[in-house]
Amino acid sequence: MLSFDEYRSLINEHLTDFIPETDSKAAVLRESMEYSLRVGGKRLRPVLLLASCDFAGGDIMQALPYACSLEYIHTYSLIHDDLPAMDDDDLRRGKPTNHTVYGEDIAILAGDGLLNTAAEVMTGEVVRHAGEPEIMARHARAAHEIMSRAGIRGMIGGQTADVKGEYMEASADLVRYIELHKTADLITAPVRAGLMLAGADDSMLNDFTSYALNTGVAFQVLDDILDFEGDEELIGKKVGKDQDLGKCNYVCVHGLDAAKQELHSLTGEAKRSLEKYGNDAVFFTSLADQLEIRKY
Amino acid sequence: MLSFDEYRSLINEHLTDFIPETDSKAAVLRESMEYSLRVGGKRLRPVLLLASCDFAGGDIMQALPYACSLEYIHTYSLIHDDLPAMDDDDLRRGKPTNHTVYGEDIAILAGDGLLNTAAEVMTGEVVRHAGEPEIMARHARAAHEIMSRAGIRGMIGGQTADVKGEYMEASADLVRYIELHKTADLITAPVRAGLMLAGADDSMLNDFTSYALNTGVAFQVLDDILDFEGDEELIGKKVGKDQDLGKCNYVCVHGLDAAKQELHSLTGEAKRSLEKYGNDAVFFTSLADQLEIRKY
Numbered sequence: 287m288l289s290f291d292e293y294r295s296l297i298n299e300h301l302t303d304f305i306p307e308t309d310s311k312a313a314v315l316r317e318s319m320e321y322s323l324r325v326g327g328k329r330l331r332p333v334l335l336l337a338s339c340d341f342a343g344g345d346i347m348q349a350l351p352y353a354c355s356l357e358y359i360h361t362y363s364l365i366h367d368d369l370p371a372m373d374d375d376d377l378r379r380g381k382p383t384n385h386t387v388y389g390e391d392i393a394i395l396a397g398d399g400l401l402n403t404a405a406e407v408m409t410g411e412v413v414r415h416a417g418e419p420e421i422m423a424r425h426a427r428a429a430h431e432i433m434s435r436a437g438i439r440g441m442i443g444g445q446t447a448d449v450k451g452e453y454m455e456a457s458a459d460l461v462r463y464i465e466l467h468k469t470a471d472l473i474t475a476p477v478r479a480g481l482m483l484a485g486a487d488d489s490m491l492n493d494f495t496s497y498a499l500n501t502g503v504a505f506q507v508l509d510d511i512l513d514f515e516g517d518e519e520l521i522g523k524k525v526g527k528d529q530d531l532g533k534c535n536y537v538c539v540h541g542l543d544a545a546k547q548e549l550h551s552l553t554g555e556a557k558r559s560l561e562k563y564g565n566d567a568v569f570f571t572s573l574a575d576q577l578e579i580r581k582y
Numbered sequence: 583m584l585s586f587d588e589y590r591s592l593i594n595e596h597l598t599d600f601i602p603e604t605d606s607k608a609a610v611l612r613e614s615m616e617y618s619l620r621v622g623g624k625r626l627r628p629v630l631l632l633a634s635c636d637f638a639g640g641d642i643m644q645a646l647p648y649a650c651s652l653e654y655i656h657t658y659s660l661i662h663d664d665l666p667a668m669d670d671d672d673l674r675r676g677k678p679t680n681h682t683v684y685g686e687d688i689a690i691l692a693g694d695g696l697l698n699t700a701a702e703v704m705t706g707e708v709v710r711h712a713g714e715p716e717i718m719a720r721h722a723r724a725a726h727e728i729m730s731r732a733g734i735r736g737m738i739g740g741q742t743a744d745v746k747g748e749y750m751e752a753s754a755d756l757v758r759y760i761e762l763h764k765t766a767d768l769i770t771a772p773v774r775a776g777l778m779l780a781g782a783d784d785s786m787l788n789d790f791t792s793y794a795l796n797t798g799v800a801f802q803v804l805d806d807i808l809d810f811e812g813d814e815e816l817i818g819k820k821v822g823k824d825q826d827l828g829k830c831n832y833v834c835v836h837g838l839d840a841a842k843q844e845l846h847s848l849t850g851e852a853k854r855s856l857e858k859y860g861n862d863a864v865f866f867t868s869l870a871d872q873l874e875i876r877k878y
Contacts, residue, residue: 305734311759312739314746319734366694371686391745394690395738398662398697402733405701409726412708416722418825419715426712426722430705437698438601438615442691443608449687450610463607 287340287569293333296346297353304351304407305358318396319387319403322361326379330577332357335476337569338494344484351411352428352483355404356476359436362400363472365393372449373527380522405433420485428479430441435475444468452532461539462503469509470502493559494570500556501574506548508580510535514542520582553578583636583865588820589629592642593649600647600703601654614684614692615699617855622675626873628653632792633865640780647707648724648779652772655732658696659741659768661689668745669823676818701729716781724775731771740764748828757835758799765805767800786841790856790866796852797870804876806831810838816878849874863874 288296302324308316332353341350361394368375368383369390376386385393408429415422444467447460454460477498481491512521513528514537528535537545556574560567584592597619604612628649633644664671665686672682681689704725713719719830730736740763743756752758773794777787806819809824810833824831835843852870857862 306730308734308739309743309759309763311750311756312734312742312763315734315739315742362694366690369690371690392742394662394665394667395742395745397694398658399734401694401697401740402729402738405705405770406726406729406733409701409705409708409722409729412705412722413719413726416715416719419712419718422715422718422722423709423712426705426708426718430702430709431704433698433705434602437702438604438608438611438695442695442698443604443611446611446688446691447607449691454607460607463605467605467608 287337290333290337290569290573293336293346294329296336296350296406297329297332297357300350301354301357304354306406314388314392315395318392319361319399320385322365322384322396322400323357327357327361327555329357331360331472331476334473334478334498338477338480339484339565340480340498342481342484342486342490344480345478348411349480349483351407352432352479352490353476355357355407356432356472356479358400358404358407359432359441360472362397363436364396365400367445368530369393373531375523375527377523401436404436405429408432417518424483424485428482431479431482435471435478440467440471440475444471448533451534454534454541456534458536458539459533461536464534465503465506466499470499473502473505474498493562496559497556497570497574500552500559501577504549504552504556504574505577507536507545507552508578509547510537511542511549512582513537513544517543517581522582549578583633586629586633586821586865586869589632589642590625592632592646593628593653594623597650597653598647601699602702610684610688611691611695612678614688615657615695617683618661618680618692618696620651620679623653623657625653627656627768627772630769630794634773634775635780636774637863637865638777638780638782638786640776644707645779646778647703648728648775649772651703652728652768652775654696654700654703655728655737656768658693659732659737661693661696663741665689669827671819673819682813697732700732701725704728711751719812720779720781724778727775727778728771731767731774736763736767736771740767744829747830750830752830752835754835756830757832760830761799761802761832762795765802766795769798769801770794789858791850792855793866793870796848796855797873800845800848800852800870801873803832803841803848804874806833807838807841807845808878810832813877818878845868847872859871 335353336346336349340346365384367373375383412425415425444464448464448468477494513525516525518525553574557571631649632642632645636642661680663669671679708721711721740760744760744764773790811822812821814821849870853867
């Protein structure tokens with residue numbers, strides 16, 4: 287296995303390789319897609335996909351188009367989320383958001399373009415393996431896993447509950463739904479898809495699903511904590527937005543102390559899911575530890 | 583083969599069957615997706631998919647999820663196109679547009695949800711045929727064809743040129759790019775995907791691609807004519823919008839008479855592409871004739 291930074295370098299190096307050629311008449315579309323892809327980010331999701339595939343003995347170069355597709359999906363969701371009609375953010379990772387640079391119309395189309403490109407790239411990979419039925423089936427499963435967790439039962443459903451949360455009664459139930467779907471689904475998808483590409487068995491899939499769901503929920507709980515007491519300069523965008531927008535998050539429902547306890551308990555649960563793999567799974571257990579103490 | 587109305591009934595009957603179950607916390611998302619799907623429309627694209635599959639001896643019940651996915655993609659593109667930041671339309675097919683009913687935030691998410699659902703449904707169908715390598719490969723090709731023509735080389739690229747056309751020099755070249763990609767690609771995709779699902783050979787694929795591209799460009803030329811001299815009540819939305827928005831279309835570049843000649847010549851070219859199939863292809867040739875004289 288490689289280190290987090292080595293996986294990330296691989297992704298950054300190839301991030302735009304899979305985007306299809308576009309005509310000069312649509313040059314601004316591609317430019318705005320690449321702008322948001324290049325603006326930074328931890329690359330947590332695509333790294334998880336490569337690492338999971340690698341862990342289970344798969345070929346990470348075959349997994350790379352899926353890892354990049356995952357980042358296209360994550361990036362489109364941020365572009366649309368930042369729009370004036372949604373969270374209305376001018377800054378993302380300390381840089382102007384897509385619509386403040388390219389206008390709302392192009393930002394909408396760039397988001398659509400990134401989501402569509404993800405599906406186009408992944409189905410293209412499935413077609414490319416038409417001569418190897420077993421491999422083809424693995425690729426199809428991975429593509430379907432990603433599209434399902436990104437979809438209306440997954441991330442888009444979570445986004446809807448988040449956006450409409452201000453009109454619903456804030457409850458532990460609603461907060462958990464948002465954490466699971468807005469956030470944890472897109473952290474679970476790459477872990478499962480990476481394993482699927484490598485042909486991992488169901489027992490490994492189950493263990494890593496538990497790891498990823500717990501890590502994903504912990505990620506959102508910490509985002510809620512950082513929105514409450516984080517450092518604006520480190521985070522690269524305004525804090526306190528959830529409260530301003532009347533959004534329902536873990537801190538406002540359970541309080542700050544409970545949020546910190548929950549973060550720690552979820553991180554422990556994530557690591558315990560991989561206990562049986564011992565030191566082989568150290569990439570994943572130490573990642574969970576690092577994510578628990580991140581400041582942005 | 584069935585009649586246009588019979589194919590359309592099949593689609594209307596099953597249109598929402600393939601959308602995954604959603605939690606009550608995201609109920610408004612599903613409601614707004616279904617609202618725009620049910621608001622009407624000719625179902626031209628999904629009918630073309632079923633008819634092409636049927637023509638080439640395929641199983642139209644296997645093609646149905648693809649036909650519905652095509653309609654999800656077409657519908658998402660209309661929802662996003664109607665947004666205030668895009669064409670800013672209050673009416674579509676004589677009914678309030680998605681964002682005027684559900685708000686811009688939900689309209690953005692409903693569009694994302696429909697696009698994602700299309701990819702989720704189609705990749706799910708590929709996975710479902712994992713035991714039959716040849717069939718699975720056909721399904722993967724069809725899914726990839728649809729995602730490619732819907733994407734940044736296809737419809738989204740065309741939309742971008744259309745939206746940004748007001749800042750470019752109006753030219754025959756730009757108009758043709760918009761016609762081909764904004765419109766003809768999403769008429770060609772179902773024809774090719776339907777044939778692919780049925781396992782048609784390259785010669786038939788080429789003939790029908792020519793038919794579909796010509797029919798698709800003709801469709802957009804007539805839309806441009808109708809935007810100039812159509813009946814608002816029949817069309818169900820304001821006419822003259824292209825001129826108001828300074829958009830580049832066939833009529834403003836070539837004039838109304840040339841547009842009508844072009845419409846007739848493209849329709850003839852479409853029909854000639856299928857000459858060798860004689861009366862067997864009457865469904866498609868008579869459809870081209872009907873589309874030439876449509877009023878909305």
